[in-house]
Amino acid sequence: MEEPRAPRHRIDPRARWYWLINGALGFVMTMAVLIVPAVVWEPIRFWFLLAAAVLGTIELVVVLVSPFVRYRVHRWEASGTAVYAKSGWISREWSVAPLSRIQSVKAKRNPLHQLLGLAQVKVTTASAYGDIVIEGLDHELAERLVAELTEATEHTVGDAT
Amino acid sequence: MVPAALIRAVLGLIPAALAYFLLGDTGTGSLIALGIGALSLLGPVGYVLRYLRFRYRIVAGELQVTAGIAVRTVQRIPLHRIRTVDISAKPVLRIFSLALLTIGTGQQVESGAGALTLDAIRAHEAAQLRAELLAGARRAAEARGEAVPPSAEATQDELSTGRADALAGGADAPDADSVAVGADGPAQAVEQQAERTVLRMDWGWLRFRLLSTWTLLVPTVLLGSAFQFGPLVGIDPDTWFDWFFGAVIGSVPPVVWVGALVLAVLLIGAIGGSLQFVEAWWGYRLVHEPEGRYLVRRGLLTTRSLTIDPERLRGVTLSEALTTRLLRGATLAPVVTGISAAQQMSESGAMTPTTTRTASAALARELLDEDVLAPERLAPGWLEAHPASARRRIVVRYQLRNLLLAAALGAAWWFWQWTPWLLLAPAVLAVLLVPAAIANGRTLGHRIQDGSLTARRGFFWRRTDVVQLRGISGAHVKQSMLQRRLGLASVVATTGAGEKHYTVVDVDLGTAARLATVLGGPQFAEDPERYLVTDHDAAAR
Numbered sequence: 001m002e003e004p005r006a007p008r009h010r011i012d013p014r015a016r017w018y019w020l021i022n023g024a025l026g027f028v029m030t031m032a033v034l035i036v037p038a039v040v041w042e043p044i045r046f047w048f049l050l051a052a053a054v055l056g057t058i059e060l061v062v063v064l065v066s067p068f069v070r071y072r073v074h075r076w077e078a079s080g081t082a083v084y085a086k087s088g089w090i091s092r093e094w095s096v097a098p099l100s101r102i103q104s105v106k107a108k109r110n111p112l113h114q115l116l117g118l119a120q121v122k123v124t125t126a127s128a129y130g131d132i133v134i135e136g137l138d139h140e141l142a143e144r145l146v147a148e149l150t151e152a153t154e155h156t157v158g159d160a161t
Numbered sequence: 162m163v164p165a166a167l168i169r170a171v172l173g174l175i176p177a178a179l180a181y182f183l184l185g186d187t188g189t190g191s192l193i194a195l196g197i198g199a200l201s202l203l204g205p206v207g208y209v210l211r212y213l214r215f216r217y218r219i220v221a222g223e224l225q226v227t228a229g230i231a232v233r234t235v236q237r238i239p240l241h242r243i244r245t246v247d248i249s250a251k252p253v254l255r256i257f258s259l260a261l262l263t264i265g266t267g268q269q270v271e272s273g274a275g276a277l278t279l280d281a282i283r284a285h286e287a288a289q290l291r292a293e294l295l296a297g298a299r300r301a302a303e304a305r306g307e308a309v310p311p312s313a314e315a316t317q318d319e320l321s322t323g324r325a326d327a328l329a330g331g332a333d334a335p336d337a338d339s340v341a342v343g344a345d346g347p348a349q350a351v352e353q354q355a356e357r358t359v360l361r362m363d364w365g366w367l368r369f370r371l372l373s374t375w376t377l378l379v380p381t382v383l384l385g386s387a388f389q390f391g392p393l394v395g396i397d398p399d400t401w402f403d404w405f406f407g408a409v410i411g412s413v414p415p416v417v418w419v420g421a422l423v424l425a426v427l428l429i430g431a432i433g434g435s436l437q438f439v440e441a442w443w444g445y446r447l448v449h450e451p452e453g454r455y456l457v458r459r460g461l462l463t464t465r466s467l468t469i470d471p472e473r474l475r476g477v478t479l480s481e482a483l484t485t486r487l488l489r490g491a492t493l494a495p496v497v498t499g500i501s502a503a504q505q506m507s508e509s510g511a512m513t514p515t516t517t518r519t520a521s522a523a524l525a526r527e528l529l530d531e532d533v534l535a536p537e538r539l540a541p542g543w544l545e546a547h548p549a550s551a552r553r554r555i556v557v558r559y560q561l562r563n564l565l566l567a568a569a570l571g572a573a574w575w576f577w578q579w580t581p582w583l584l585l586a587p588a589v590l591a592v593l594l595v596p597a598a599i600a601n602g603r604t605l606g607h608r609i610q611d612g613s614l615t616a617r618r619g620f621f622w623r624r625t626d627v628v629q630l631r632g633i634s635g636a637h638v639k640q641s642m643l644q645r646r647l648g649l650a651s652v653v654a655t656t657g658a659g660e661k662h663y664t665v666v667d668v669d670l671g672t673a674a675r676l677a678t679v680l681g682g683p684q685f686a687e688d689p690e691r692y693l694v695t696d697h698d699a700a701a702r
Contacts, residue, residue, distance in 0.1 A: 002670070002671045002674060003670055003674065004638055004670075004673070004674040004677060004685040004686070005674075005684070005685060005686055005687065005688070007684075008688075008692065077684075077689070077692060078692065078693040078694060079684070079689030079690070079691055079692050079693060080689060080690060080691040080692075080693070081682060081683075081684070081689055081690075082681070082682045082684050082689070084682075084684040084685075088640075090642045091639065091640055091641050091642060091645075092638075092639070092640040092645065092650075093637055093638065093639045093640070094637065094638040094674075094677070094685060095635065095636070095637045095638075096635055096636050096637075096677065096681035096682050096684050096685065097634070097635040097681075098634070098635065098681065098682050101634035101635060125634040125635050125655060125657070126498070126634050126656070126657025127634050127635065127655035127656050127657050127661045127662060128661045128662075129653065129655045129661050129662035130634055130635040130655030130656075130661075130662075132635075141694060144694050145693065145694050148693045148694055149693065152693065
């Protein structure tokens with residue numbers, strides 16, 4: 001059982017913090033949505049607290065484990081022919097977008113990205129299912145990647161539409 | 162256009178009038194009727210307002226559409242972006258010789274916004290505009306150096322083929338085919354001889370429709386709405402049921418009443434299905450136009466047309482539902498670039514009704530110029546079989562879903578006192594699903610040959626996708642947790658065409674990597690020659 005080749009680069013180590021903080025924020029939101037009504041309104045208290053306990057435990061495990069597994073699994077590379085990335089934590093996904101098929105390359109930075117000096121790079125093709133998202137790149141590297149990819153794709157013809 | 166809107170308004174008021182008469186002249190009754198009436202007037206009024214100052218023109222290589230009084234909206238579409246132009250006409254529009262133009266562009270594909278529509282255009286103008294837009298799109302694409310089909314200049318011929326009459330008048334209009342025989346004089350015969358009929362209606366195809374899930378679905382929906390709306394009209398279906406179950410069931414043997422019930426449901430389904438089928442497919446013809454495009458025209462009350470440009474064709478999908486398969490039937494759908502998924506899935510987006518397998522294979526050969534669905538390719542052995550563990554995954558998947566059903570029915574029994582006899586269904590299914598899963602596993606297959614990927618899967622709804630490699634824009638190898646345990650993976654070929662992604666399900670990981678190499682590029686197997694952002698390389702490793 002030969003796996004597909006692993007892409008060349010690992011993502012930035014700070015990506016672990018990104019996922020951890022992001023997950024923690026999501027965890028707090030879930031808890032707030034479930035616990036606040038439980039405190040305020042007595043009749044639903046038991047069921048909402050039960051839901052909070054079950055969902056909270058599951059989410060906590062996901063939040064604490066997945067960033068570190070993801071950091072070990074996620075890899076990426078951009079070459080003269082394609083963008084190639086691997087992702088997942090309990091599942092696996094290897095994705096290729098050939099340069100000749102790329103329609104746009106974007107770097108995105110939300111406030112958390114900015115705080116950690118990271119960026120997310122998104123490569124789109126003509127297919128709505130063909131996006132390749134590389135999370136957790138150093139923001140300067142991401143900018144250079146976008147520039148070089150845009151430059152490289154300009155020299156290719158046709159996007160298979 | 163205004164008269165059409167008026168008729169729509171009158172038609173729209175019918176529910177309000179019904180409500181008024183049915184609910185009586187009581188306070189709440191009038192209020193409800195008034196509310197429904199006001200709501201149903203909103204649509205037509207907005208429609209008139211939008212189209213009151215409606216203008217379109219083709220200028221400087223783009224189509225400009227302006228509309229609205231208070232809020233002027235301007236839409237501009239570069240001609241080279243236009244991929245399809247289709248004409249349809251609902252009955253109200255047809256009375257006034259109007260038509261609806263649907264313009265599909267490559268740009269809107271991603272957003273899934275569907276397409277731009279020009280409503281209530283005079284039918285003959287619609288046909289002319291379609292020809293102009295398609296010709297303009299072709300010229301613009303040519304100027305940009307994109308793929309240009311031969312005989313682009315022939316499009317002007319279309320202006321004189323009388324397509325507007327055919328569309329406005331539906332099946333009663335002069336049939337282009339009969340003209341082509343030469344009955345109406347040599348001049349017209351010469352002009353139209355190049356339009357060749359590829360496929361026309363065979364009413365025997367109705368059998369596929371009758372033996373489909375629709376036949377059961379329609380009566381179920383009818384029964385449901387009877388319960389919903391019956392009381393409004395003063396009929397209470399509950400009393401009927403009490404009468405039926407109380408009086409009838411007690412007095413006749415179960416075989417008789419169960420038989421009668423099943424027969425009634427099937428009869429209602431058959432009649433409903435037939436009517437719908439006749440309306441949708443009346444006068445169905447798929448023709449090859451002189452300029453190379455294929456055109457589908459059909460419909461009894463609402464006329465529909467569908468254009469298929471062979472230049473934008475990237476493959477076909479053959480669907481064979483379990484019941485259809487028993488009758489050796491199949492449905493063929495084109496895989497076309499430049500139309501949104503919504504457009505592809507829409508009712509008027511269908512290329513053929515469910516036909517025979519042979520007719521579908523012949524049509525696929527006609528469209529793709531290659532016998533991609535030849536009998537030997539559909540026979541066992543041609544496609545590469547998938548590993549036995551794939552079958553195990555299907556068994557697990559089927560039984561998990563069955564378990565969900567059992568849990569839902571069990572909960573319904575526990576909480577709402579539904580009859581526990583319903584739990585028999587998942588018990589029986591648990592047994593039946595085993596051979597189904599094994600048959601599903603045998604169905605799985607894939608092969609890359611002559612520049613196309615062929616992939617087959619499904620038991621209840623079997624599908625065979627044939628997608629040309631030139632239309633594929635990327636590849637993904639995916640593994641779920643269960644797939645990782647079984648050493649399996651699915652390969653997703655992404656494309657701008659058709660359903661935007663086509664999947665080869667459950668091959669072993671090594672095969673998946675090899676397939677992905679062919680579909681997406683060598684990266685899956687070997688190091689590339691040159692990396693980008695190499696200055697970062699040392700730091701990143």
